[in-house]
Amino acid sequence: xxxxxxxxxxxxxxxxxxxxxxxxxxxxxxxxxxxxxxxxxxxxxxxxxxxxxxxxxxxxxxxxxxxxxxxxxxxxxxxxxxxxxxxxxxxxxxxxxxxxxxxxxxxxxxxxxxxxxxxxxxxxxxxxxxxxxxxxxxxxxxxxxxxxxxxxxxxxxxxxxxxxxxxxxxxxxxxxxxxxxxxxxxxxxxxxxxxxxxxxxxxxxxxxxxxxxxxxxxxxxxxxxxxxxxxxxxxxxxxxxxxxxxxxxxxxxxxxxxxxxxxxxxxxxxxxxxxxxxxxxxxxxxxxxxxxxxxxxxxxxxxxxxxxxxxxxxxxxxxxxxxxxxxxxxxxxxxxxxxxxxxxxxxxxxxxxxxxxxxxxxxxxxxxxxxxxxxxxxxxxxxxxxxxxxxxxxxxxxxxxxxxxxxxxxxxxxxxxxxxxxx
Numbered sequence: 001x002x003x004x005x006x007x008x009x010x011x012x013x014x015x016x017x018x019x020x021x022x023x024x025x026x027x028x029x030x031x032x033x034x035x036x037x038x039x040x041x042x043x044x045x046x047x048x049x050x051x052x053x054x055x056x057x058x059x060x061x062x063x064x065x066x067x068x069x070x071x072x073x074x075x076x077x078x079x080x081x082x083x084x085x086x087x088x089x090x091x092x093x094x095x096x097x098x099x100x101x102x103x104x105x106x107x108x109x110x111x112x113x114x115x116x117x118x119x120x121x122x123x124x125x126x127x128x129x130x131x132x133x134x135x136x137x138x139x140x141x142x143x144x145x146x147x148x149x150x151x152x153x154x155x156x157x158x159x160x161x162x163x164x165x166x167x168x169x170x171x172x173x174x175x176x177x178x179x180x181x182x183x184x185x186x187x188x189x190x191x192x193x194x195x196x197x198x199x200x201x202x203x204x205x206x207x208x209x210x211x212x213x214x215x216x217x218x219x220x221x222x223x224x225x226x227x228x229x230x231x232x233x234x235x236x237x238x239x240x241x242x243x244x245x246x247x248x249x250x251x252x253x254x255x256x257x258x259x260x261x262x263x264x265x266x267x268x269x270x271x272x273x274x275x276x277x278x279x280x281x282x283x284x285x286x287x288x289x290x291x292x293x294x295x296x297x298x299x300x301x302x303x304x305x306x307x308x309x310x311x312x313x314x315x316x317x318x319x320x321x322x323x324x325x326x327x328x329x330x331x332x333x334x335x336x337x338x339x340x341x342x343x344x345x346x347x348x349x350x351x352x353x354x355x356x357x358x359x360x361x362x363x364x365x366x367x368x369x370x371x372x373x374x375x376x377x378x379x380x381x382x383x384x385x386x387x388x389x390x391x392x393x394x395x396x397x398x399x400x401x402x403x404x405x406x407x408x409x410x411x412x413x414x415x416x417x418x419x420x421x422x423x
Contacts, residue, residue, distance in 0.1 A: 240365055261350070
């Protein structure tokens with residue numbers, strides 16, 4: 001009788017549990033960021049494109065720090081990478097306090113960049129670490145399970161934003177703020193930015209506790225390499241990765257997957273307000289519903305994945321997502337809102353599935369391959385600027401054609417993997 005393969009190696013289970021905590025923690029951080037676009041556009045009175053620089057700073061940091069994280073992982077260990085990422089993210093979250101005192105938009109962007117830089121290193125290290133904790137055959141499913149705890153943090157992050165940040169925004173719009181005396185306006189802004197600062201500083205404390213816990217618990221460091229490894233070996237790694245179409249197309253699919261996710265969640269609140277009206281707090285409930293759908297679907301899809309090909313699921317959900325986006329763009333009413341909410345079901349398995357599929361059979365190139373897939377998160381910095389332009393010049397509903405196109409790219413990668421690698 002064939003022996004069943006373990007899901008996680010027995011001596012690695014405690015490590016797996018600690019990494020799950022990390023996945024939840026960066027879910028909190030990442031999704032407190034989405035409402036900040038709306039917050040900063042109101043507090044500092046700016047266009048949607050200017051406010052979208054929040055996402056540009058956040059996801060741009062992911063792009064810039066992923067490759068250095070790969071060098072850390074290759075030279076030292078995944079544990080070192082995780083600790084470095086958590087430490088930098090903690091400093092970035094703490095930096096929200098001085099930024100709130102200065103009351104300058106650019107200081108918030110700097111703090112956010114530092115936070116995201118740490119999370120980039122953390123994610124570049126934690127994702128392949130999870131995949132290495134068991135047999136390669138179920139690595140994608142294992143990563144999906146670990147990533148399923150990310151939306152747990154996501155829901156906590158949005159809850160914090162919708163209960164501690166959005167309700168504390170002054171109801172005055174841009175016209176009313178323009179008529180305020182300078183001293184009154186500064187007082188209003190100070191109160192609003194304090195509301196932004198508090199949950200980030202609290203999160204910094206939590207990240208520091210996680211950092212200490214991981215530091216004190218012994219982890220294997222066998223995945224480190226000899227420091228005398230030559231530059232030519234690293235260059236050869238880059239060459240092999242670029243020549244690998246399966247991996248290269250996976251990076252492109254990840255770029256557009258993250259772009260779709262950021263576009264959808266960033267403008268959910270504004271879509272709801274344009275469709276049926278209401279305050280930011282009332283509209284934010286639908287963002288919370290979206291993330292609950294995302295959470296439930298992630299666990300559901302992880303279970304289904306044990307019986308069905310991950311790439312087939314990815315293809316089906318990507319095509320469904322594209323259809324829902326077109327519907328939301330065409331019918332901006334309550335049914336369109338629920339189409340936007342259900343888009344989160346399509347997003348649920350995308351990131352870890354693309355990640356796991358693209359990294360298959362890369363061997364020692366996996367560490368730099370993981371960096372490329374995290375760098376692809378740059379899609380969340382670039383594409384929302386295009387959507388923001390459509391929002392400024394047309395309607396939020398029409399702007400949902402942008403993530404519709406993104407989903408089609410992901411669907412194409414699912415088809416490519418099925419057609420050429422799963423025959």
